[in-house]
Amino acid sequence: MELELTHTFDTTPEQLWEVLLNPHLMAACVPGMQSVEVLSDTEYRATIKVKIAFINAKFDIYTHITETEPPKRLRCEAKGEDNSVGSAVESVAEMTLNKIDHGQTELRVTTKTTIFGRLGTLGLNPMRTKAKSMWKQFCTELAAVLAGEKTVEAPSPSDAKQPPEKVGKIDVQSATDGAATASRPPSEPDTESRGILGRLRRKWSGGENETHLEFRQGDAVIVLHCPASQTQTCLDWLDQQLARQQSAQ
Structure with a gap:
C-alpha cells in the first residue's frame, strides 16, 4: 500500500523539524500510541493500538531513522507485529518539509507499507481509510502542540x-x-x-x-x-x- 499525505502548519520548517525529532512529543500526537522507548538518537520502540474494521491489534513497532537532511527531509523504516491477531507490518516513510508563504510549512509524507497476516486479508480500502483518519488526528494534535495549546514536557x-x-x-x-x-x-x-x-x-x-x-x-x-x-x-x-x-x- 502506497500513500501520500500532506498538511500545512502555521510554523517554520525549523520549528516543525524540532517537534518531529522529539519522540515524546510525537508519541503524544499519534492516535493509539501507548508507549515509546528511546533506544538511541535514531532508534525507537513503541506500542500502538489500532482498530481496523472488526480487528483490534496492538503492535510493538521498531523504528529506525535512516536518513536526515535537517530541516528538510527525513526517511525512516519501521516494522512490527501483533502475534495475538497473527499480523505484521513493514513500512518505509519519507517526510519532507517545504517552506511556503506567510510563515507556513507543508509537511508531506509518502509511505510504502506491507501488511501480513490477518489484517492483510482486509484489503486496501479499509487500510487507506484508517491511515487517512489517523493522519487527520495526528495533524490536529501536532498543530495544537505547535500552537502551544498542548504541552508535553519530557526529555528532549x-x-x-x-x-x-x-x-x-x-x-x-x-x-x-x-x-x-x-x-x-x-x-x-x-x-x-x-x-x-x-x-x-x-x-x-x-x-x-x-x-x-x-x-x-x-x-x-x-x-x-x-x-x-x-x-x-x-x-x-x-x-x-x-x-x-x-x-x-
Whole structure:
C-alpha cells in the first residue's frame, strides 16, 4: 500500500523539524500510541493500538531513522507485529518539509507499507481509510502542540544522546489515581508535592543514575524509568498527561 499525505502548519520548517525529532512529543500526537522507548538518537520502540474494521491489534513497532537532511527531509523504516491477531507490518516513510508563504510549512509524507497476516486479508480500502483518519488526528494534535495549546514536557532529543541504559522510558496507560512504592535516594532532598502525582513524588526508587516509579490502578500501570537528572521533567510531563485523562472523563 502506497500513500501520500500532506498538511500545512502555521510554523517554520525549523520549528516543525524540532517537534518531529522529539519522540515524546510525537508519541503524544499519534492516535493509539501507548508507549515509546528511546533506544538511541535514531532508534525507537513503541506500542500502538489500532482498530481496523472488526480487528483490534496492538503492535510493538521498531523504528529506525535512516536518513536526515535537517530541516528538510527525513526517511525512516519501521516494522512490527501483533502475534495475538497473527499480523505484521513493514513500512518505509519519507517526510519532507517545504517552506511556503506567510510563515507556513507543508509537511508531506509518502509511505510504502506491507501488511501480513490477518489484517492483510482486509484489503486496501479499509487500510487507506484508517491511515487517512489517523493522519487527520495526528495533524490536529501536532498543530495544537505547535500552537502551544498542548504541552508535553519530557526529555528532549538531546537527552537521548546519553548511553541507552540511561535514556528514559515512559509507558503511558490509562490511570488517574494509585499508589507508588519504594524510597527516595538519601542524596535527594524532599520537595513539596503538587498535582495528581503529588503523593507519588514523595517516594522514589533507583540509584544515582536512574529513577524508577510505578503508578497503578487496577490492571493499568505507568512505569517510568529516566535519568536521575531528568526525574522532575519526566514527572511534570506525566502529571500533565494524567490531568488531561482525568479532565476528559
